[in-house]
Amino acid sequence: MMRQVSRRQLLGEAALGTGALWAAAAGVSQAPALARPRFTAYPFALGLASGDPRPTGVVLWTRLAPDPLADDGHGGMPERRLAVSWEVADDEAFRRRVAAGRSPAVPELGHSVHVEVDGLEPGREYFFRFVAGGEVSPVGRTRTAPSGPTDQLRFALASCQAWVGGPYAAYRTMAEEDLELVVHVGDYIYEARNTESLADFRILHARYKTSPDLQAAHARFPFVVTWDDHEIENNWAADASQPDGEPSNEPGRFLQLRAAAFQAYYEHLPLRRPQRPKGPDMLLYRGLSYGDLADFSVLDTRQYRSDQLDDAFPAGPRDPRTDDPYRTMTGAAQERWLFERLARSRARWNVLAQQTIVAQFDYDTGPGASVNHDQWDGYAGARDRLLEFIAASRVANPVVLTGDWHSSWVNDLKADFDDPASTTLATEFVGTSISSGCPWERAVAQAVPANPHVKFFDGTHRGYVRCTVTPERWTSDYRVVTAAADSSEPARTLTSWAVEAGRPGAVPAA
Numbered sequence: 369m370m371r372q373v374s375r376r377q378l379l380g381e382a383a384l385g386t387g388a389l390w391a392a393a394a395g396v397s398q399a400p401a402l403a404r405p406r407f408t409a410y411p412f413a414l415g416l417a418s419g420d421p422r423p424t425g426v427v428l429w430t431r432l433a434p435d436p437l438a439d440d441g442h443g444g445m446p447e448r449r450l451a452v453s454w455e456v457a458d459d460e461a462f463r464r465r466v467a468a469g470r471s472p473a474v475p476e477l478g479h480s481v482h483v484e485v486d487g488l489e490p491g492r493e494y495f496f497r498f499v500a501g502g503e504v505s506p507v508g509r510t511r512t513a514p515s516g517p518t519d520q521l522r523f524a525l526a527s528c529q530a531w532v533g534g535p536y537a538a539y540r541t542m543a544e545e546d547l548e549l550v551v552h553v554g555d556y557i558y559e560a561r562n563t564e565s566l567a568d569f570r571i572l573h574a575r576y577k578t579s580p581d582l583q584a585a586h587a588r589f590p591f592v593v594t595w596d597d598h599e600i601e602n603n604w605a606a607d608a609s610q611p612d613g614e615p616s617n618e619p620g621r622f623l624q625l626r627a628a629a630f631q632a633y634y635e636h637l638p639l640r641r642p643q644r645p646k647g648p649d650m651l652l653y654r655g656l657s658y659g660d661l662a663d664f665s666v667l668d669t670r671q672y673r674s675d676q677l678d679d680a681f682p683a684g685p686r687d688p689r690t691d692d693p694y695r696t697m698t699g700a701a702q703e704r705w706l707f708e709r710l711a712r713s714r715a716r717w718n719v720l721a722q723q724t725i726v727a728q729f730d731y732d733t734g735p736g737a738s739v740n741h742d743q744w745d746g747y748a749g750a751r752d753r754l755l756e757f758i759a760a761s762r763v764a765n766p767v768v769l770t771g772d773w774h775s776s777w778v779n780d781l782k783a784d785f786d787d788p789a790s791t792t793l794a795t796e797f798v799g800t801s802i803s804s805g806c807p808w809e810r811a812v813a814q815a816v817p818a819n820p821h822v823k824f825f826d827g828t829h830r831g832y833v834r835c836t837v838t839p840e841r842w843t844s845d846y847r848v849v850t851a852a853a854d855s856s857e858p859a860r861t862l863t864s865w866a867v868e869a870g871r872p873g874a875v876p877a878a
């Protein structure tokens with residue numbers, strides 16, 4: 369519900385409220401407070417963002433960083449805490465303010481600010497901004513989730529944005545789309561060989577956040593994010609680093625790296641309090657509802673998975689142990705949570721937003737079987753359990769959204785992938801990368817005809833998937849560019865696929 373009260377009232381109340389909450393949740397920062405901050409440069413150089421929409425609120429994010437790439441990882445900020453003011457309005461000119469307050473920015477969290485605004489109205493656009501030390505941030509736009517009967521949802525699926533120097537052609541066009549949400553399924557950053565400390569990860573995140581195109585997308589739509597591997601380390605699995613003499617594979621060292629990576633991730637993204645990491649642990653799987661239309665289960669298939677059986681790239685002979693039901697992609701607790709959520713859901717569409725390809729894919733066109741063991745093919749027993757659950761519980765219109773593989777796919781998820789005549793249980797849309805390359809394109813392309821449940825594949829283009837969801841139909845438009853770092857080229861639609869409600873599997877969209 370909106371409250372019309374004076375600015376003084378709002379600031380007074382909010383300052384008290386957030387202060388008390390913050391003290392209870394995080395412990396009071398030991399750093400001395402900075403009463404009148406003076407910045408060496410514009411402190412909102414990393415832009416702002418919003419995320420995890422609910423019907424009555426969103427998370428607002430910024431990070432004070434006048435010198436974003438400073439060597440010590442402090443972003444040019446002193447070791448002092450300070451308060452940042454924020455406001456939310458109905459209009460871009462901030463004439464009709466609906467919420468305002470102050471939030472702490474503390475050095476322990478890289479002077480990031482996470483504000484969980486509540487009391488807004490469902491399915492509505494809002495504008496927001498921050499003020500610190502007399503400096504005003506750019507204006508962000510966001511949108512709450514709808515509640516109850518919902519006719520339509522438009523969102524973009526994004527992933528894999530390897531640094532290409534600043535411009536991101538895909539985000540440039542995306543920022544001009546009419547969307548309610550962006551779902552990002554990971555590889556938001558790519559670690560380097562020497563990325564190890566909190567300062568290293570902060571500087572890396574800050575570098576990505578200096579992209580004007582990424583900032584534009586964040587300023588326009590709320591994001592729902594989950595990580596994949598490169599936010600931490602290539603193909604990490606639970607507490608296991610990559611083998612073969614990686615320095616981080618020393619006992620205990622990988623968990624330290626994981627803690628640093630998790631914290632920097634939290635500091636740079638619009639996440640709620642339950643997602644704040646506790647050392648090397650961070651609860652990232654969570655659910656979101658878009659009225660009665662769509663239910664999103666956002667998964668973390670890295671933190672709890674069994675270690676990969678094989679690292680052959682892009683694929684190697686299938687290890688028979690992949691069928692072992694004790695091997696897990698999600699961990700037992702997340703799987704239980706997911707199944708309970710799916711069983712309870714009354715939404716028209718049930719969406720799994722996650723990392724690696726679920727569909728079976730055999731790279732060997734002969735009698736043998738060759739798979740990528742990092743993807744669900746390496747966890748076939750767990751995949752069987754998921755698909756059998758979806759079938760047995762009659763989950764309404766299941767759709768899987770996937771990233772990781774830097775290429776566009778449309779897959780039917782089958783009861784038996786080796787039998788093209790078997791029932792199609794769900795549909796998988798694999799979004800291509802925002803910018804990361806796909807040197808394994810040929811290896812996939814030559815095997816597509818031997819995998820008839822793969823309806824479409826393209827490894828040439830970068831981009832994102834624009835999804836339009838109505839009660840009757842899901843449409844995925846593959847929006848692509850040819851040069852990832854050339855923001856002058858607008859994205860175009862490469863192909864469009866649809867799923868009719870009640871009929872799993874994709875068909876070419878008319």
Ligand SMILES: [Fe+2]
Nearest residue numbers: 528555772804
């Ligand atoms: Fe990637």
